[in-house]
Amino acid sequence: MLDHIGFKVADFAKSRAFYTRVLATLGYGEVLDVTPEMTGTDTHHLGYGKDGNPTFWISTGNTPPTGLHVAFVAPNRAAIDAFHREALAAGATDNGGPGLRPHYHPTYYAAFVLDPDGVNIEAVCHAPE
Template sequence: MFDHVKFGVRDYPVSKAFYLKALAPIGVAVIGERHAPPEYGVEMSAPGESSLCLYQTTEKPAHLHLAFVAENREQVDAFYRAALEAGGKDNGAPGLRPQYHANYYAAFVFDPDGHNVELVCHKPGA
């Protein structure tokens, strides 16, 4: 549905490093980056997927909930570990969330700006 999502961050290098490490388990990498004009920033994506774009802002960003799709539960576990190592704050360890549906397996972290970042797998476990 989306081609890309773009939002401002308070500390561009910190947020860029956080998202690259946290989303590495699902193949996200930089596909473009420019600093002029400053609101362009960085575009990150997994091959053939929608893009996540970040740029430096002096405004305090409104909090978002960003949910990314995982192919399997192991990616959710790896995302959670990588996000915490990258400076994210725990907002829900990997596990089933049956209140959404029987196979909703997700993990949640807060990014450096306080955005709620989720990786979710909708498939049954192995």
């Protein structure tokens, strides 16, 4: 349904370091860096994804969102475990460790962290193992 999503972050460099490190555990990386010089504005945008397709964006702006929840697809449960470890090592706050969430469905395996701006970030895998 969605093509991409993006939001402003309070500290672009800190969020860039965080997302670059954490999203690598799920197979995603920096895809498109749109600098202020490119747009002629003072706004910096960075798109993450894979295969040249940016689907998740962060931007400068000092107005991080409130109440936002973003869930990233993980290729397997081991990637979710790695996501959670790396996120905590990168300064995230634990918001629900890796494990099954059978109240969603029997094979819903996920982990949740709060990013540097307090955004609820999740990695999820629906596969049976």
